[in-house]
Amino acid sequence: MDDETAEIELLEQNLNKTRQISQRMTSILSSFDSRLVKLEKSILPLYDSSQILTRRSKNIESALNKIDEIHAYQEGIAAEEALVLRGPQPGQLQEYIEVVTRMNQTIAFGSVEIGAVETARLVETGAKKLMQLYTKLVAEGSSGTPINGPEFEPMPFPPNILETLHSLVDFLRTLPLPPTHPTHPAAPAIQAALKEAQKGYGDMRGSWGKKCLEVYGKRVVERAGTINGIATGKEFSQFMDNIMNVADAEYALLLTLAPITTPVSINSTYTTLLNSLCTLFSSTLSSLNSLIKRDLSKYTPMALSLFSCLSAAQERWEEAMVHRAGRRENELKDGLQGMKATCQRSFPEFLADIKLAAGSSRGELSTGVIDTTMSTVEYIERLPEVREAACTMLFSLGDGNWKMGEGARVAKGARQDIDENTILQHFTYDLVSTTLNTLQALGNSNRRPAFGSIFLLNNVSYLLTRLLTRPSTPTIPTLLSKPAQDVIRSNFRTAKAAYFDSNFSPMLQTLTDDGNKSKSAIKDKFTRFFDLLDETTERHQLARVLHDDDEARGQVSEEAVKLVVPSLQKFIQKNLGKEFSKNPKKYIKMSAEEVEALIKSFYLERDGMPPPAERETNNLLIQAGWSR
Structure with missing residues (x-):
C-alpha cells in the first residue's frame, strides 16, 4: 500500500x-x-x-x-522592304518568294499591331513584282520568229522558262485573295493584279498562236486561185485542224500556268486567248469566200469543198472553241451558214453563166474548146469529191429549182421521193443540156458556118471524151443519167454531120451530075472543086479539128476521105476520057490519091515530128506541091 x-x-x-x-x-x-x-x-x-x-x-x-x-x-522591315522593292533578281527567285511568304505569315498568324499595314503593303508590292516577272516570262515564251516550214509546227515554251513559271505559279496560287483571306489588307489589290496578269497571259498566248498560224492561213488564200478548189478545201481543213490543235494545247497549258484556277477565271482567260485564233479563222474564211464570190462558177467546187470540211469539223470546233470556254460566239457555225448560202446560189448561177455565154459571141470566135465547156467538164469531174455537200445543197434547193424559175417549182420536201444519185443526175443533165444549147447557139452565131461547125465539133467532142469515152475516173459517167449520156452522143453525131456538111458538101455538090455535060461545065466543076478544096485546106490550117483526141480525129479523117475521094475519083474517071481540055492537068490539079493525102493532112499533129504513118502522107503532099 x-x-x-x-x-x-x-x-x-x-x-x-x-x-x-x-x-x-x-x-x-x-x-x-x-x-x-x-x-x-x-x-x-x-x-x-x-x-x-x-x-x-x-x-x-x-x-x-x-x-x-x-x-x-524595324531594322528587319527596312532590309526586307529594300529587297522587296528591288524585285526578284536572276537566280534568286526562291529567296524572294521566301521573303514575301514570311512577311505574309506575320499578317496571317500575328495580331494587329504597329507595322501590320506596312507589312501588308510590302506583301502586295512583292506579289506585284512576282506578277511582273510572270508576265515577262510569258512574253519571252510567246515571242520570236515562228517556224514557217511547209507543214505547221507548234513552238512550245522553252523548258527553262516553263520550269521557272511552274515554280512561280505555285507561289502565286498561295497568295491571299478575298474569298480565302477576307480580312487580309492586301487581298483585294492582289486579286485585281492577278486578274490583270492572267488576262495578259491570254492576250499574249492568243497573239502568239495567231502569229504562228497566220502565215499558213495566208498561204491557203494565196494558193486558192492557183490550185483546184478541192485541194483548197483540204488545205483549209488542215489549217482549221491546226487552229484547234493549238487551242487544245493552250488550254492544257493554261490549266498549269493560270494563277487563278477558278472555273470562271479559266474560261475568261481561255476566251481571251481564243479571240485571236477565231479572228484568224474568220478572216481567212472570209478571204476565201470573197474569192469565190468574185467568180462563183469557177470556184463552186472550192465552195462545196469548204462546206464539207466545215461540216465535218463542227463537233470538234464546238467542243474546243465554244463549250470549253463557255462562249456564245461560234465562228464556224456562222461561216458554215455563209458558205451554205454561197453554195446554194452557185448552182443556179452556174447554169445562168453558161446561158449568158451564148450571147457573148459577136459573130467570130475561136474554134478551140472554150472556157464554158472546160468549166462544165471540170465541175462534173470534181463532183465525186464533194458529192455529199453537193447533194445536201441540191436537196435544200429542191429538185429542179436550180433552173431559176424554168418550169414548175418543186417543193423542198421532195427529198423523201428521190435519192442522192437521182437528184445529182437531174442536175448534171440540166448542166450538160444547158452547155450543149449554149455551144449550139455559139456555133450558129458564127458568121462563117464552116468555122462554127468546127467549133461545135471540138467542144461537143471534148464533153464526150472527158465525160463518157475516156473519163479521168470511172465514177464520172455514173453522175450522168442515160438521157444525159444520150444527149451528148446525139449532139456529137449532129455536130460531126454539120462539120462534114459545111466543109465538104459544097465540094461534093460541084461534082454532081446536073445534066450539063459541056466541056466548059466540066472545067467549071473541076475549077470550083479545087477552089473549094483550097478554101477547106486554108480553113484547116487555121482551125485544128479534135486536136486533143487522136482516135476521134482519125475516125473523122477516114470519114472525110470516104466522103470526098470516091466521088472525085469517079468524076475524074468519068470525064478524063472525054478530052474536055487539051491540058487536063490545068483543071485536075491533084489526083484522087493526092486529094486523099491532103485531106488526111488536115488531121495530122502540127507540132514536132509526125508519126511514121503520117510521113508518107506528107511526102505525097510535097510531091503534089502542097505543104502542111
Whole structure:
C-alpha cells in the first residue's frame, strides 16, 4: 500500500510540474504571437512597397524588351522592304518568294499591331513584282520568229522558262485573295493584279498562236486561185485542224500556268486567248469566200469543198472553241451558214453563166474548146469529191429549182421521193443540156458556118471524151443519167454531120451530075472543086479539128476521105476520057490519091515530128506541091 501511495504522490507531483510547464509554454506562445502581430504590422507597409517596386521593375524590363524588339523589327522591315522593292533578281527567285511568304505569315498568324499595314503593303508590292516577272516570262515564251516550214509546227515554251513559271505559279496560287483571306489588307489589290496578269497571259498566248498560224492561213488564200478548189478545201481543213490543235494545247497549258484556277477565271482567260485564233479563222474564211464570190462558177467546187470540211469539223470546233470556254460566239457555225448560202446560189448561177455565154459571141470566135465547156467538164469531174455537200445543197434547193424559175417549182420536201444519185443526175443533165444549147447557139452565131461547125465539133467532142469515152475516173459517167449520156452522143453525131456538111458538101455538090455535060461545065466543076478544096485546106490550117483526141480525129479523117475521094475519083474517071481540055492537068490539079493525102493532112499533129504513118502522107503532099 505504501508503495502504491508513494507512486501516486509521485505521479501527482509530476502532473503538477507538467501543468506548470504547460502554463509557462502557453504564456510564452501568447507573448510570441503578440510580438508577431506587432512585427507584421510594422513590416506590412514595407512589403507593400517592395511589391510595387518589383512590379514596376518587371514593367520596365518588359518595356525595354519591347523597345528592343520593335527596333529589331524595324531594322528587319527596312532590309526586307529594300529587297522587296528591288524585285526578284536572276537566280534568286526562291529567296524572294521566301521573303514575301514570311512577311505574309506575320499578317496571317500575328495580331494587329504597329507595322501590320506596312507589312501588308510590302506583301502586295512583292506579289506585284512576282506578277511582273510572270508576265515577262510569258512574253519571252510567246515571242520570236515562228517556224514557217511547209507543214505547221507548234513552238512550245522553252523548258527553262516553263520550269521557272511552274515554280512561280505555285507561289502565286498561295497568295491571299478575298474569298480565302477576307480580312487580309492586301487581298483585294492582289486579286485585281492577278486578274490583270492572267488576262495578259491570254492576250499574249492568243497573239502568239495567231502569229504562228497566220502565215499558213495566208498561204491557203494565196494558193486558192492557183490550185483546184478541192485541194483548197483540204488545205483549209488542215489549217482549221491546226487552229484547234493549238487551242487544245493552250488550254492544257493554261490549266498549269493560270494563277487563278477558278472555273470562271479559266474560261475568261481561255476566251481571251481564243479571240485571236477565231479572228484568224474568220478572216481567212472570209478571204476565201470573197474569192469565190468574185467568180462563183469557177470556184463552186472550192465552195462545196469548204462546206464539207466545215461540216465535218463542227463537233470538234464546238467542243474546243465554244463549250470549253463557255462562249456564245461560234465562228464556224456562222461561216458554215455563209458558205451554205454561197453554195446554194452557185448552182443556179452556174447554169445562168453558161446561158449568158451564148450571147457573148459577136459573130467570130475561136474554134478551140472554150472556157464554158472546160468549166462544165471540170465541175462534173470534181463532183465525186464533194458529192455529199453537193447533194445536201441540191436537196435544200429542191429538185429542179436550180433552173431559176424554168418550169414548175418543186417543193423542198421532195427529198423523201428521190435519192442522192437521182437528184445529182437531174442536175448534171440540166448542166450538160444547158452547155450543149449554149455551144449550139455559139456555133450558129458564127458568121462563117464552116468555122462554127468546127467549133461545135471540138467542144461537143471534148464533153464526150472527158465525160463518157475516156473519163479521168470511172465514177464520172455514173453522175450522168442515160438521157444525159444520150444527149451528148446525139449532139456529137449532129455536130460531126454539120462539120462534114459545111466543109465538104459544097465540094461534093460541084461534082454532081446536073445534066450539063459541056466541056466548059466540066472545067467549071473541076475549077470550083479545087477552089473549094483550097478554101477547106486554108480553113484547116487555121482551125485544128479534135486536136486533143487522136482516135476521134482519125475516125473523122477516114470519114472525110470516104466522103470526098470516091466521088472525085469517079468524076475524074468519068470525064478524063472525054478530052474536055487539051491540058487536063490545068483543071485536075491533084489526083484522087493526092486529094486523099491532103485531106488526111488536115488531121495530122502540127507540132514536132509526125508519126511514121503520117510521113508518107506528107511526102505525097510535097510531091503534089502542097505543104502542111
